[in-house]
Amino acid sequence: MNKRLVNIIFGISLSVLILLSVLTFDRLSTFKNYTNIVDNSNQILLSISNLKSGFNTAIAEQRSYLITKDTTYYNNFQYEKSALRQTLQQFKKLSRGNKVHESYAKKLEETADNRIQSLLVEIINDTATTKYKYVQNDLIKSNEEINKTYYELLETINKHERQLLRRRLRMKEFQEELTPFLLFILSLAILGIISYSFVLISRELKEREKATELLKENIENLNRSNKDLEQYAYVASHDLQEPLRKIRMFGDKLIKDYGDKLDEEALNMLERMDASSERMTNLINDLLSLSKLNDEQPKLEEVKLNEVVSEVLISLEDKIENIEIDIGELPVISAVKGQMFQLFQNIIGNALKFRKQRNDSYIRIRAYEKTMYEGDSAFEYTHIVIKDNGQGFDPQYKEKMFTIFGRLEKTADISGTGIGLSICSRIMQNHGGMIDAEGKINGGAEFHLYFPK
Amino acid sequence: MIPTILIAEDDPDDQFLMRSAFKDIAFDCKLEFVKDGEELSQYLKEKELPDIILMDLNMPKIDGREMLKILKSSELYAHLPVMVISTSTAEKEIKTAYREGAAAYIAKPADYDTLTELLRNLTSFFFKSVMLPKS
Incomplete structure (x- = not known):
């Protein structure tokens, strides 16, 4: 009507x-x-x-x-x-x-x-x-x-x-x-x-009720198929792990036992095979951890973000050199600690991975308060900004970055699975928050995390 | 006397890899393989008891979880150290295995070097402390 x-x-x-x-x-x-x-x-x-x-x-x-x-x-x-x-x-x-x-x-x-x-x-x-x-x-x-x-x-x-x-x-x-x-x-x-x-x-109301019912049903179906898909991803990656493990093992063994009998070209090929399978292992592990994120019922606790970031920096120690890391006063938020670790590890890891070879590289982390408006209601957020002066990215691929395998550039010298940011996005979703990014090619990147208060 | 290691593993590739890993660490031992829980029970009944059992969790017929329960509840075999080797890294699986009496839980390593390293560590620990008085 x-x-x-x-x-x-x-x-x-x-x-x-x-x-x-x-x-x-x-x-x-x-x-x-x-x-x-x-x-x-x-x-x-x-x-x-x-x-x-x-x-x-x-x-x-x-x-x-x-x-x-x-x-x-x-x-x-x-x-x-x-x-x-x-x-x-x-x-x-x-x-x-x-x-x-x-x-x-x-x-x-x-x-x-x-x-x-x-x-x-x-x-x-x-x-x-x-x-x-x-x-x-x-x-x-x-x-x-x-x-x-x-x-x-x-x-x-x-x-x-x-x-x-x-x-x-x-x-x-x-x-x-x-x-x-x-x-x-x-x-x-x-x-x-x-x-x-x-x-x-009343006819209109009845129709509306019907539409709402239909919508609910569709949402349920969608949720179910999403669950199925996640389950499928989990099983698939779990099963993929097995043969891959063997490929890697036999490859290792081949190099070990017959390395001296092979010429340089054959060895090089084997090494390439090994590198590829290692990358695939990482991919599968990331996929697994992503599907585990969907499964977990998060237990919220008071998380000191400064502590989390310190732990992350320790875990990335071997990659930190010739870069200034400046961490401001970060708040204590209610979150799942393991997921916070993963989140900051991925983002800081990315910043380290995509930094430029220069002497004034930096990663800067700051926390702010942010109020957002949706209609008349105001929502309070803890806003965390992680800024670097690395390679940045092309802003037109911003949306793609947060999707699974949405890696922007296949570069030989940088390893990565392309799942990292989609894991971050999922973690923010799990916490009722949002993730956003700003960047320019060769102009550094800025990641924004919004945690609801 | 050289120790006997009984490996319950249904996958022939894994059997092969284990065998070569043991060879590579040059650990002098007798390796025995069984393909499933039934064969494992049969082996224990018929032959001399092994010094360690390395057991996969996912096996046909009687699987590793079931087998662990059976072994640990039997008077004859409860003292045998059983090490679980599995691809699963699920926390629940690991906890259950330890609760049921596993001596160790080993996630199947993703590369060969790690496997040899692991077996070297395990065997050296076990046989230095347990086997030395015998010799």
Whole structure:
């Protein structure tokens, strides 16, 4: 499964989730809006009904006053009048923002003012002197027109508002039905996407598990065949030793017993044969020691490297001449002592073997601390450098140097099997460390050993 | 009386080399050869007991390891010095041989001079100290 698909799927589910939240929020605000609008309509209807009944009451109070002249009715009328004005203000407030309503409110205010005015005129007329007095009934009748206009206007507004309310209620209902449906569909979609990605991921995990299993199996097989190969190398070299030993012995014996009967050429050939078989013996011995390295379960102990190097120098004593050997302060490390001996013997032996015939040859051994980074984690190493100014090597063969039989140059005057450095590499591996080399042709060689701390 | 050295060695080449090495060190002795453990037992039963036994570890029929056990656990032969000669230099093999009562463990040398040197040293040690009172 590719990573892009996963990214796309998660992107989609994320956006759908965001859409869902936005939509939910939007739906809820719309809901609130519609509730407000419906509420507004209801309030308007209420104020219309208030305006209607308020007027009825005001007219009744006024009429009662005109008949009885009781000022209580007059006061009641005044009270109703201010109540009406309040209701009108309220209506104006409610209709704010709606053009039709605003115009209605304006008209209503005018008409209501007219009507109140007419009622007041009726009261004044009642108290006026006869000279100026209208016949009350005529006045009332003519005012009836204003009354009628007022009620008609109220009725129109009422009708309009009711229609509006009906429409608003219908829309609210529609929203109420649509919203849960929409949210449900979206949730279903998210559920689907998530299930699909779950299936994809679990399939991927299963495949990965299978791959890991396969890898493990392959590693096991590899280890087994490596072991077999090592075993094979051991047996082969062990069995090769036997006939070779005899070849060398018979050769020796031949030279010893018949040397004086052979001419110089024959002797020379025999000596060459002997040298070759000796080299082969060394090869086989090195191979054996290499395969023994693989076999051994190393016993770690505290090894004083200075001591090891001193022992190595003693063992190489007959090869040390006309060379300066400078050994610095070396640490004590946890290692297999025998292998450390072999390691330094091989490297110092190499340096002696490949030195140049000059007066300022040297081998220098120093120890440092080294921190290496692998990702974010730091690893501490003991870093040992063995440097010489001998023949060096061509850096392009660096990798080859550490492989079995990876000898770079077949030189007649230098003996060696070419296994030495691969033994060193194996020893470093056994200690969880690394070996590296730097060098130039005729520019000396530098070997780096890294022991983990 | 010249000493008898019994050599248990199945390889004819090695037999030849041993024989010539003994000749080269000019050590006056009687060399007897057997090819395997069975022949060795037969020899001990039928003939006079040798002064030393040189024995290879890897032999057909009854091998040297087995033979060493048999010899060292028998009343008749336990006193015979047995020197093991083998190509193996495995520490385990050497330790086992000594534990089973080998007088010496000799790794087969890789060149002829070493072989003669070795046999010279061994025989001189054994026969100077053991044989002298007899003569």
